[in-house]
Amino acid sequence: MSKTLIQTNNLKKYFQTPIGMLHAVDDVNISINKGETLGVVGESGCGKSTLGRTILRLIEATSGEVLYNGENILKYDKNRLFEIRKRMQIIFQDPYASLNPRMTVSEIITDPIRVNKTLSDKKSISDKVSELMEIVGLAERFVNTYPHELDGGRRQRIGIARALALGPEFIVCDEPVSALDVSIQAQILNLLMDLQEKEGFTYMFITHDLSVVKHISDQIAVMYLGQCVEIAKADELFMNPLHPYTQALLDAIPVPNLSLLGKEKKLIEGEVTSPINPIQGCRFYARCPLSKKECLGSLIPLKEVAPSHYVSCVLCI
Amino acid sequence: MIIEKSNQIKKKYKKRSQIYSIWLRFKRNKMAVAGLILLSILLTVAICAPLIVKYEHVIKQNLKIRFLPPGRDYWFGTDALGRDMFARIIWGARYSLSLGIGAVFISMSIGAVIGSVAGYYGGRIDSLIMRIIDVIMAIPGTLMAITIVAALGAGTVKLLIAMSISLIPTFSRVVRSIILSIREEEYIEAARSYGCKDRTIIMRHIWPNSLGPLIVQASLSMAQAVLTISSLSFIGLGVPAPTPEWGTILSENKVNMRDYSYLCTIPGFAILLSVIAMNLIGDGLRDALDPKLKN
Amino acid sequence: MYDKLLEINNLHVNYKTADDVVYAVNGLNLSVRKGETLGLVGETGSGKTTVALSILKLLPEKIGFISNGRIWFESVDITKTSEKEMRRVRGEQISMIFQDPMTSLNPTIRVGEQIAENLLLHKKDMTKKQISDRVDEILRLVGLTKEKKNDFPHQLSGGMKQRVVIALALACEPKLLLADEPTTALDVTIQAQVLSMMHKLKEKLDTSMILITHDLGVVANNCDRVAIMYAGQIIEEGNIRDIFTAKHHHPYTLGLFGSIPDMSKKTRRLAPIDGMMPDPTNLPDGCHFWPRCTDRMDVCKMCEPNPCYKDTHMIKCHLYKDLYNERGKDYIVGKDE
Numbered sequence: 031m032s033k034t035l036i037q038t039n040n041l042k043k044y045f046q047t048p049i050g051m052l053h054a055v056d057d058v059n060i061s062i063n064k065g066e067t068l069g070v071v072g073e074s075g076c077g078k079s080t081l082g083r084t085i086l087r088l089i090e091a092t093s094g095e096v097l098y099n100g101e102n103i104l105k106y107d108k109n110r111l112f113e114i115r116k117r118m119q120i121i122f123q124d125p126y127a128s129l130n131p132r133m134t135v136s137e138i139i140t141d142p143i144r145v146n147k148t149l150s151d152k153k154s155i156s157d158k159v160s161e162l163m164e165i166v167g168l169a170e171r172f173v174n175t176y177p178h179e180l181d182g183g184r185r186q187r188i189g190i191a192r193a194l195a196l197g198p199e200f201i202v203c204d205e206p207v208s209a210l211d212v213s214i215q216a217q218i219l220n221l222l223m224d225l226q227e228k229e230g231f232t233y234m235f236i237t238h239d240l241s242v243v244k245h246i247s248d249q250i251a252v253m254y255l256g257q258c259v260e261i262a263k264a265d266e267l268f269m270n271p272l273h274p275y276t277q278a279l280l281d282a283i284p285v286p287n288l289s290l291l292g293k294e295k296k297l298i299e300g301e302v303t304s305p306i307n308p309i310q311g312c313r314f315y316a317r318c319p320l321s322k323k324e325c326l327g328s329l330i331p332l333k334e335v336a337p338s339h340y341v342s343c344v345l346c347i
Numbered sequence: 348m349i350i351e352k353s354n355q356i357k358k359k360y361k362k363r364s365q366i367y368s369i370w371l372r373f374k375r376n377k378m379a380v381a382g383l384i385l386l387s388i389l390l391t392v393a394i395c396a397p398l399i400v401k402y403e404h405v406i407k408q409n410l411k412i413r414f415l416p417p418g419r420d421y422w423f424g425t426d427a428l429g430r431d432m433f434a435r436i437i438w439g440a441r442y443s444l445s446l447g448i449g450a451v452f453i454s455m456s457i458g459a460v461i462g463s464v465a466g467y468y469g470g471r472i473d474s475l476i477m478r479i480i481d482v483i484m485a486i487p488g489t490l491m492a493i494t495i496v497a498a499l500g501a502g503t504v505k506l507l508i509a510m511s512i513s514l515i516p517t518f519s520r521v522v523r524s525i526i527l528s529i530r531e532e533e534y535i536e537a538a539r540s541y542g543c544k545d546r547t548i549i550m551r552h553i554w555p556n557s558l559g560p561l562i563v564q565a566s567l568s569m570a571q572a573v574l575t576i577s578s579l580s581f582i583g584l585g586v587p588a589p590t591p592e593w594g595t596i597l598s599e600n601k602v603n604m605r606d607y608s609y610l611c612t613i614p615g616f617a618i619l620l621s622v623i624a625m626n627l628i629g630d631g632l633r634d635a636l637d638p639k640l641k642n
Numbered sequence: 643m644y645d646k647l648l649e650i651n652n653l654h655v656n657y658k659t660a661d662d663v664v665y666a667v668n669g670l671n672l673s674v675r676k677g678e679t680l681g682l683v684g685e686t687g688s689g690k691t692t693v694a695l696s697i698l699k700l701l702p703e704k705i706g707f708i709s710n711g712r713i714w715f716e717s718v719d720i721t722k723t724s725e726k727e728m729r730r731v732r733g734e735q736i737s738m739i740f741q742d743p744m745t746s747l748n749p750t751i752r753v754g755e756q757i758a759e760n761l762l763l764h765k766k767d768m769t770k771k772q773i774s775d776r777v778d779e780i781l782r783l784v785g786l787t788k789e790k791k792n793d794f795p796h797q798l799s800g801g802m803k804q805r806v807v808i809a810l811a812l813a814c815e816p817k818l819l820l821a822d823e824p825t826t827a828l829d830v831t832i833q834a835q836v837l838s839m840m841h842k843l844k845e846k847l848d849t850s851m852i853l854i855t856h857d858l859g860v861v862a863n864n865c866d867r868v869a870i871m872y873a874g875q876i877i878e879e880g881n882i883r884d885i886f887t888a889k890h891h892h893p894y895t896l897g898l899f900g901s902i903p904d905m906s907k908k909t910r911r912l913a914p915i916d917g918m919m920p921d922p923t924n925l926p927d928g929c930h931f932w933p934r935c936t937d938r939m940d941v942c943k944m945c946e947p948n949p950c951y952k953d954t955h956m957i958k959c960h961l962y963k964d965l966y967n968e969r970g971k972d973y974i975v976g977k978d979e
Contacts, residue, residue: 375660
């Protein structure tokens with residue numbers, strides 16, 4: 031039906047550290063359809079940000095493939111990469127750190143245009159700035175202010191405007207709302223969804239906030255220590271979580287609703303173990319309440335247990 | 348109509364100059380403003396020296412009026428050769444300050460390039476450059492300058508070269524550490540994500556952000572340079588007499604210090620004032636140049 | 643006197659900067675009963691942390707001032723207590739947990755020693771043996787093995803560090819615990835562990851707690867009463883049912899709920915509050931919320947609303963003047979109950 035825009039095949043990114051190999055992204059296979067949103071959830075250190083950056087080639091992958099419209103962009107040379115970067119953009123988590131403090135709002139927004147020389151004359155650049163600022167809902171009076179003079183929500187809007195400046199197709203949103211207050215967070219989420227509706231963007235939405243991810247995603251991938259443990263349609267994942275980690279994660283969300291109060295929750299013990307030299311087999315083994323000896327030994331592949339619902343757990347095979 | 352309106356908007360929201368907001372913040376620090384006023388006076392004096400006294404007064408000897416105490420005709424008195432101390436101090440500002448500023452300027456330019464290369468590319472280039480700099484840094488700055496001057500021979504230009512070389516390591520290190528920290532900032536990653544090339548990133552994103560700390564370092568190094576130049580001149584390795592550098596003046600008069608103390612206190616005071624002024628400005632700039640501090 | 647542990651009356655706190663006065667807290671009334679957990683909810687800049695710092699008298703020196711109001715802790719007025727007496731109150735009677743566990747632990751001292759030090763400071767009559775036993779016990783209470791006392795903070799994970807911080811805060815069995823976003827920096831699964839541990843511990847020690855957070859989910863699961871703060875005032879207050887199930891709410895509260903994606907329904911658009919927090923140096927006249935309010939009336943721009951009550955539920959809004967009982971501004975919740 032809809033076309034696959036982004037696909038990763040056995041994507042791996044390892045970092046060499048003094049105490050061993052850090053498996054930040056390990057054999058991840060995901061695909062995102064054009065115009066849809068893939069939510070990537072996981073706790074800190076699960077490699078979700080590294081995954082996003084590896085797909086954009088901001089970090090070079092250790093091995094594997096990233097297919098963009100069927101072409102492996104990891105094989106692209108400098109010039110073709112430069113071209114493809116216009117199609118793929120990123121919105122960062124921290125609107126404080128991701129904007130150059132010495133540039134004004136308009137300079138920040140136009141920087142991608144100047145670098146890529148997509149527009150040349152002053153007039154059309156300044157029109158483009160006005161247009162972009164209007165799209166993201168920034169009042170024109172902020173054109174010449176510096177980012178530190180604005181609040182978090184407006185700064186994040188600048189970050190979005192900058193990502194839109196080159197007319198991308200695919201945008202990696204790396205925790206774009208976690209640094210913001212709830213009411214501002216909702217404004218930004220609405221903006222991102224409106225933009226998707228209007229321009230048909232494809233998003234990869236990285237977050238640790240499960241309620242946000244359910245709201246914005248078509249598909250959700252749950253990551254644990256560099257591996258993707260479950261992928262399913264957003265509703266399906268919340269209705270019928272199969273991997274014990276997904277279940278634990280969903281149970282741990284504090285829901286602002288009294289009707290669930292008193293319901294027994296399955297809390298998992300222990301803490302996220304280190305992604306450095308991880309154990310062979312299921313990485314959730316140490317914390318899993320249902321662990322068996324079959325969990326260890328070899329890699330547990332993702333298996334389709336229901337239509338487009340993939341789980342990597344021995345219990346589901 | 349529409350164009351007119353958009354022009355109006357643009358005029359209304361005119362970019363507020365960053366220099367202006369830095370000035371607003373700087374102004375708040377009373378000590379720094381005092382330093383700035385002091386340094387401006389010293390610089391004005393240095394620049395306008397020919398308008399205040401003729402150079403011939405600086406070197407004209409008149410043995411009839413040796414050791415006159417400060418008074419109406421000779422504000423700062425006269426020295427052992429009957430030269431006008433006021434003229435010598437005024438012209439001394441020219442040499443002392445310009446040598447200090449010049450040395451800092453040269454070493455900052457060279458240090459910035461070395462530090463940028465080391466900081467941005469890292470790896471082996473970085474290790475190589477930094478080890479060389481470590482070796483140079485192991486020798487105390489003043490000693491280094493003395494060695495270079497001793498090797499090249501005394502003289503104003505040679506002194507400038509010696510001072511510059513001895514300051515390069517400091518600037519390279521400062522620039523490298525600034526760049527190392529800026530390189531990790533997310534806006535650099537953002538710039539790479541839309542295809543910025545290394546050179547553009549360094550020029551457009553890294554340098555403007557490293558300018559603040561660099562200027563602070565420059566103003567503090569300038570104080571140090573003025574001091575070192577004076578000390579070198581004092582021990583006879585700097586500006587040769589009769590050129591009126593402050594350190595040279597001190598050196599000439601040190602034998603008569605016991606009987607005519609003003610001969611040493613006045614040039615000493617001039618050095619002190621300029622060093623204090625530069626340090627105060629450096630401290631004030633450090634606070635004023637941080638773009639994240641609000642007004 | 644009553645069963646109230648802490649009572650704040652008409653508190654005003656200002657921060658004086660070089661050219662502005664920041665009005666952080668503007669006439670706040672709040673009370674905490676014995677053994678109760680009060681959730682203090684608000685966004686960045688609503689003044690919730692300032693309230694906690696005022697209770698401990700830890701406002702930044704020469705910048706933050708309590709310009710008006712009283713803070714009664716049992717029968718002592720904290721605003722009038724000297725610094726010397728305050729030092730005994732802090733840690734022993736009232737203690738605080740900060741958001742970032744790393745900044746409240748000394749990285750060069752073993753965690754066991756840090757807890758012991760806290761005990762030594764306040765319980766001078768304890769012997770070495772007693773202190774060491776107490777350290778083991780308190781670590782066990784927060785769910786850490788006693789071997790962990792020989793670790794340095796950096797050897798612990800984020801969740802464990804926060805457990806140590808809680809152990810530190812509870813070492814002297816304070817009567818009131820101020821928890822400022824204690825789990826915001828933690829992952830969800832760890833947050834759930836820490837919150838359930840805190841909940842059990844609070845029951846056991848019968849400590850009162852003010853849980854400062856922006857997360858309504860955390861509030862629903864852990865609090866008995868809730869106070870919602872906006873621009874330095876409590877705009878809605880009530881027990882947990884009043885806030886989560888009652889029909890009427892302050893428009894700001896509705897906005898907060900509208901901003902959270904509802905996990906049980908599929909909604910395409912959220913209903914956030916337009917605009918942003920008012921500038922605390924220049925607050926709007928009348929109700930501080932009116933510039934962002936969808937139900938604003940002319941009266942809102944001119945007069946500040948009085949708190950309106952219905953049983954335990956308080957809403958400070960002109961909309962509920964007729965539905966709820968309006969009582970004088972100096973009325974304090976629960977005084978005549």
